Amino acid sequence: MVSGAGETTTEPVRPVWALTPLERVGPLHFGMSADEVRAALPEAFELKCFSADPFYPDIYGLQLGFRSAVPAVHAYFDRVDRLFCVAADAAHGPRVTLEGLELTGRVPAVLEDTVFDLYSSPVRRVSYGPRGNPGIDDIGMVLRVQDTAGGVLTRPVLVGREWADRCTDDWEGSVPECEWLGRQWRVFEGSDVWPRPGYATNWPPGWTPPF
Known part of the structure; x- marks a missing residue:
């Protein structure tokens, strides 16, 4: 793992x-x-x-970056230290592709239309979670x-x-709570952020969002 020494201001490529669905994303294999x-x-x-x-x-x-202090990838591990979830930062993360379709850093409405055109079928059904975030x-x-x-861009x-x-269910799925926070794809209960202003969470004492 690269140390913080030698930081430059140049944005790396x-x-x-x-994405090979359910198996790997780039060099990272689930498990x-x-x-x-x-x-x-x-x-x-x-x-x-x-x-x-x-x-x-x-x-x-684990929060990882291709530049010091600039998050690009969040990798999540279960209780027996298996990688089960990967998120790509919209601004600095890897350009994740699915069958040639780029998923990272896209205008949401444009990507939403494309995903529906390509993947809305009985085999691959696009659905929305309780807070309005789409997925398959x-x-x-x-x-x-x-x-x-x-602006507001996509984060796969x-x-x-x-x-x-x-996995698209933000109440019962496996995606960690911290990945559901912040800007939402759609307005939910009058707000486009979660937790919405004034909402009292039931998080245990001592836990705060990591980013």
Whole structure:
């Protein structure tokens, strides 16, 4: 893993990571250990290790970047240290592609229309979670959005086969709580952010969102 020494201000070329649904995204295979993820990304900076879900304290995440202090990838591990979820930062993350369709850093409405055209079928059914975030459970994909300097852009969140059931459900699926926070794809209960202003969460004392 690259150290913080030698930081430059030049934005590196963002790698292209092909998604093989339920199996891998770029060099990361679902089921890898944290050490295997580090070995698979020798060029990355490890920026943070954090508690990813207030209700499941054994779930943790690694925040990785291709530049010091600039998050690009969030990798999540279950209680037995298996990689089960990967999220690509909308502004600085790898350009994740699915069958040639780029998922990272897209205008949400444009990508939404394309995903519906290509994948809305009895085999690959696009669905929306309770807070209005779209995805396809059958391929372990959730499409989130993120505020960036260039506007609101897409942030793909991918899970492996064992964790794909109901992955678009932000109440019952496997995607960690921290990945559902912030800007939402659609307005939910009058707000386009979660938690909405004034909402009292039931997070256990001591847990705060890691980013």
